[in-house]
Amino acid sequence: MTWWSRTRRLPLLAACLVACWLLVVPFADASLPVPQLGGATAADVPLLLFAPLLPVVALIVCCGGAPAHEATTVRRVGARDAALAAALPAATAVVVGVAVLAGFGAGDGSGGSPLWSVVRNLGAYTGLALLARAEFGHHAATLLPTLTALTVAVFGYGPEQRAHWWAWPAAEPADPLAWAGSAALLTLGLARTVSRDRPAPR
Amino acid sequence: MSVEFESCTHRYRRGPLVLDRLSFAFPAGRTVLLGPNGAGKSTVLALAASALRPSAGSVRFGALDPAVRSQLRSYRRDVGWLPQQVTAVPGMTCREQVAYAGWLKGMARGEAWTGAVPALDRVGLAKKADQQASSLSGGQLRRVGVAQTLVHAARLVLMDEPTAGLDPAQRTAFRRTVERLSEVADVIVSTHQTEDLWEVYDHVVVLAGGTVRFLGTVDAFRALAPPGAAAGREAEAAYAAVLGDGEE
């Protein structure tokens, strides 16, 4: 294991990622009936809305122990960090693909397996956390994805329990806008992370 | 050749102006950076280390400008930096932590691993090389930080309060380290400890309110001390004279 990976506490991160997979793959259809203030009386908020927060929180916590002199590194530490962050949704996509082929998370057949939502949401939350870390610092980084998940859970459902257009994490698994928005967030977050080892303006 | 600031302005986000169009060049050799708390010493060193980017103006080390993308790697390879806060990476030994710093500065993995031992030896921590860095005392951790700046062949070494928390014996050892280091690199040390200025440094820079109040040789600085200054207290007296009343 490289020194860089030691500073990122990869075993802990991997354990949290695997825990997320173990949570979502067998229980892809599980949902929580939650009161709604967004137009629906109550909505069955899927587990897939909250579960991806676990590896995202782990990512931020595990990357938080990096020493200060990384700010003057010659190595592309930022690119490695970005690759690590991108690996979370990428590895989850592989696991979900295998799980779907194995018959897990079949869904109702209308819009693909709900398991794919976890990949999309993990990407969106990872992007949000990376952007928040760049903007507000490491300690507050996880607040943005957490508040996003809670906001979607409380306000994200309209009449007939359909997700509002902006509530990407609650959208149907095949919703193109939700995928595009999540991919954009992830891309922006990764871009900020890649340039993390450049001289900071503050 | 040393680091040069040109019309350098810096402001932390939502904070006050720390440096206002600062233009000066650190002299070559061993330089001590003095100044009251909040004077901008750590900001100057972080800018010189390319950890920060100035809000306006530029920083150069010889021909290298860290704002130029193609020159950043060379700049950073040439400049070593000991930040004010040295943190122990959980799960890493002292040797690994120092070797990691060398690797970050572009050394090959094996080279960094080998070079970590003499670097630790120079700060008196060779015997603790395989001990967890998180188990060290504050002063020992500071010495690991110094070793991190020594592990690679930097041409300019910046140290932000390296002697804070060191015992007298270690401060003496640190003086020897700086003397040896200055044979191969320029050294800039920010500190509040003035009792050993004459023995260690060639030049003094006094920073206050984001501007340079004094830049000159140690002898010129000593000459600023009032004639009646107590023996051994000349540096303090000179420092007070530079700052004037109320600055300290």
Added chain:
Amino acid sequence: MVFRLHLRANAAFAAAGPLLVVVLLYVFAEEVGGGPDGYWVAGTAKAVSALMFIAPVVAACAAWEAGRLRRAGVAGGAPVRGGFRIAMASLSPVLALGLLALLVSLVGVRVGMAAAPGWPEPTILAAAVVTLCGWLAVGYALGVWLPPAASVPLALVGGYLWQVYPPALEPLWLRHLTQPARGCCTSADAVAAGGLSGPALAAVALAGTAVAAAALSRRAPRRGAPGGARSVLVTAVALLVASATGVAAVRAVSGLGPDAVAARSADELVCADAGAATRVCVWPEHERRLDETVEVVRTAVAGLAPVGIAPPALVTELPHQAAQYEPAAGGEDGAVTGGAVTDGAATDDSASGGTPPSTGSPDQWTITVRAATSFTTDDIRAGLAADLAGALLDGGSRTPAADCPADPADAADQGFQAANHLFAWLAVRAGTEPQEARDRFDPQLWTAVGAALDGDDAAQAAWFRATLDRAGCAPR
């Protein structure tokens, strides 16, 4: 030296705005249950149900503040003050935020109430404050043990799910451990004692566990050394308290159903006489409409007595659960258990030939009153007619219906149609203007009812008895 709190630096300061907005949105959301209709117990219960948002935010702010103390290295500074005082210096603004949010929720609920005699229910509020304190302690313990990047999301999401998820779980009493007065109350309900003591004790158990966890941490600020005798003692006592209160909490709620309610005491009713034999009682929050209700009852009694429906002894908002018809042996009229319902003096009156024979009319009618002005006198009258129709039909169901169609579907159809006729007829006899009734009811229905209303009292009494019999064809 006076210790001053830097409020602007506290997490509660940043969280206050969003939290208060969410609380107000919640309180005024149409989707969140009905209005408490002037009943402060229901109003207070609705206000504290906003704990589902307040408690997680309080826990998250506490976790953040504990993280600030961690980063500041306060535990390593050999403080002179005790751990509790140090923690409270940071947490008191957070607790104040929680209390402010509760107050805002209460004010929001009050604004939505047309009238609200009395005061918020202090026992519910006390249980809510204890719950808040429990979450404050939990957040602090999380912040002591975990970095803010983990403790704050855990407190937010964990706290929220703790509040909203148990209602989806079995056994039903589980939900009452998380929030005081859950499911409380309609006008006829009072809050069950277990619905208050249970969540309060559960919160104490949470707080005890949190205190034990914090006392075990090296990073928690304290006067003594970590692991010292004092820490061990605090941990032991906290765990003991947590165990005892946890068990007590489960025992307190284990008898509860889906809602933490008990029957409201009839002693609270405010009464007035509506004629010589009839007394009208309403809940105190509807006292302002008592005279209006008395007038409605007086009109109804006057209109219904000539067709054989005896004046009740009591017209009340108290639910009519005690009134149970028992089939009279060998007869078609109901007998009464509990003294709440009677066929009264029907036999005597019939024998004397004064009024048409009574039809098992209940001795107690129920009535529905609302404090809101949008609930009109006609609504009170319609409610009276509907309740009376229901009571009569419940009584009549024990009567073997004659001439019901053999086909059960046809029998049900005939029965429901007759019940609708009965309701419309009762409404008009009780005082609803015929023109208004014509507008309200289906024209086909009104044709039959209007024809019946054109007859004299004796004919209407006969129509009423026949219709009641036909209504008995429907399964009840």
